[in-house]
Amino acid sequence: MNILVTGGAGYIGSHTCIALLQAGHSVIIADNLSNSKSETVMKVMDIAEKEVTFYEIDVTNAEAVDIIFKNYKIDGVIHFAGLKAVGESVEKPLEYYHNNIVSTVVLTKACHKYGVNRFVFSSSATVYGENNVPFFETMDLLPTTNPYGETKAMSERILTDITRSNPIFSLSILRYFNPVGAHESGLIGEAPNGIPNNLMPYVTQVAKGKLEKLRVFGNDYPTIDGTGIRDYIHVMDLAEGHVAALENLTEGVHVYNLGTGKGTSVLELVKAFEIANDIKVSYEIVDRRAGDIASYYADTSKAKNELGWTAKRDIVAMCRDAWRFEKNYKDFVESK
Numbered sequence: 001m002n003i004l005v006t007g008g009a010g011y012i013g014s015h016t017c018i019a020l021l022q023a024g025h026s027v028i029i030a031d032n033l034s035n036s037k038s039e040t041v042m043k044v045m046d047i048a049e050k051e052v053t054f055y056e057i058d059v060t061n062a063e064a065v066d067i068i069f070k071n072y073k074i075d076g077v078i079h080f081a082g083l084k085a086v087g088e089s090v091e092k093p094l095e096y097y098h099n100n101i102v103s104t105v106v107l108t109k110a111c112h113k114y115g116v117n118r119f120v121f122s123s124s125a126t127v128y129g130e131n132n133v134p135f136f137e138t139m140d141l142l143p144t145t146n147p148y149g150e151t152k153a154m155s156e157r158i159l160t161d162i163t164r165s166n167p168i169f170s171l172s173i174l175r176y177f178n179p180v181g182a183h184e185s186g187l188i189g190e191a192p193n194g195i196p197n198n199l200m201p202y203v204t205q206v207a208k209g210k211l212e213k214l215r216v217f218g219n220d221y222p223t224i225d226g227t228g229i230r231d232y233i234h235v236m237d238l239a240e241g242h243v244a245a246l247e248n249l250t251e252g253v254h255v256y257n258l259g260t261g262k263g264t265s266v267l268e269l270v271k272a273f274e275i276a277n278d279i280k281v282s283y284e285i286v287d288r289r290a291g292d293i294a295s296y297y298a299d300t301s302k303a304k305n306e307l308g309w310t311a312k313r314d315i316v317a318m319c320r321d322a323w324r325f326e327k328n329y330k331d332f333v334e335s336k
């Protein structure tokens with residue numbers, strides 16, 4: 001299939017492009033590089049040893065999107081492009097609503113115009129809010145605490161309504177848990193701008209000496225060691241989950257959790273990282289972070305039963321691959 005991958009130069013998109021190419025699909029990337037670099041597209045081609053078509057465009061721009069659909073016979077769209085920083089979304093809600101909602105509307109309009117009926121959407125476990133764990137796809141969604149989360153819940157509703165109005169439209173909504181790690185080549189991975197918000201990139205930067213110590217946000221949660229529990233998933237497992245979702249897509253709306261189903265605490269992750277890489281990670285316990293939930297993880301049976309997909313890589317592989325990428329990443333050297 002010819003797959004249009006929006007946000008394909010980004011963290012999850014780039015890994016998914018590799019999985020798509022390795023599964024024999026052709027890839028057209030549309031990315032405005034607002035949170036990524038064009039070199040990543042080159043690295044994707046190097047790793048997969050296949051060509052990729054790259055459009056540097058903003059997918060909220062309907063004319064620019066139209067050109068791609070006019071030039072290629074697109075068989076399906078995977079829509080990763082979006083802004084994703086929770087804190088920033090509270091400061092700049094309009095940017096988040098505009099970027100994340102308009103992009104979804106523009107792309108689905110183009111799909112309608114050109115008769116493209118396969119659509120895979122990047123959603124997030126954040127849409128479950130503070131539900132009981134594990135999270136099941138059938139649960140009623142609870143309000144999220146920030147505009148970013150609301151853009152995901154709203155996009156899910158918009159796409160669901162569009163699918164219900166068109167009996168041949170096939171939609172897969174993928175709710176990611178906590179993607180971490182990197183391609184095992186160490187060539188591509190997660191490279192956030194500035195100080196990382198998320199745990200794994202913070203840990204790798206402490207290990208590298210770029211940041212002094214990890215701040216563990218609270219050790220008084222009702223969990224095994226008091227620190228927050230999340231369902232970390234290797235980004236290549238997540239990437240392969242997209243290929244499975246695309247290849248098994250049938251008419252109607254399908255929602256899948258993509259996680260491992262296993263919870264890991266902050267301190268367990270730090271310990272696993274130290275053992276996997278034989279390196280010390282200094283940390284201190286500080287106050288809880290506002291808006292954090294104590295513990296959540298996925299029920300993964302639906303993806304297993306319907307897509308034949310389960311995550312294969314364990315927390316050790318996630319830590320090892322995240323560190324391999326961080327060690328190779330030149331940003332540190334260049335910024336010195």
Ligand code: NAD
Pocket residue numbers: 006007008009010011012013030031032033034035036057058059060079080081082083084099103122123124125176177178179
């Ligand atoms: P990322 O920032 O690395 O990738 C997103 C890509 O989209 C970037 O390359 C960026 O330049 C591009 N982009 C943003 N707005 C665009 C626009 N209007 N037009 C064209 N390109 C645009 O983020 P990621 O971690 O790879 O996340 C991919 C998707 O998965 C996002 O929709 C995100 O909300 C969702 N998601 C991510 C996580 C996570 O923890 N990383 C968790 C749940 C859901």
Ligand code: UFG
Pocket residue numbers: 084086124125126176177178197198199200202214215216217218227228229230266289292
């Ligand atoms: N944590 C720390 N110190 C840090 C960073 C995080 O102790 O410096 C802790 C958090 O308190 C939490 C755990 O590590 O217990 C994971 O935090 P992350 O920030 O890595 O991830 P979140 O679960 O808070 O959120 C992530 C994405 C969201 C997405 C959500 C669900 O940032 O966008 O996963 O997919 F919605």
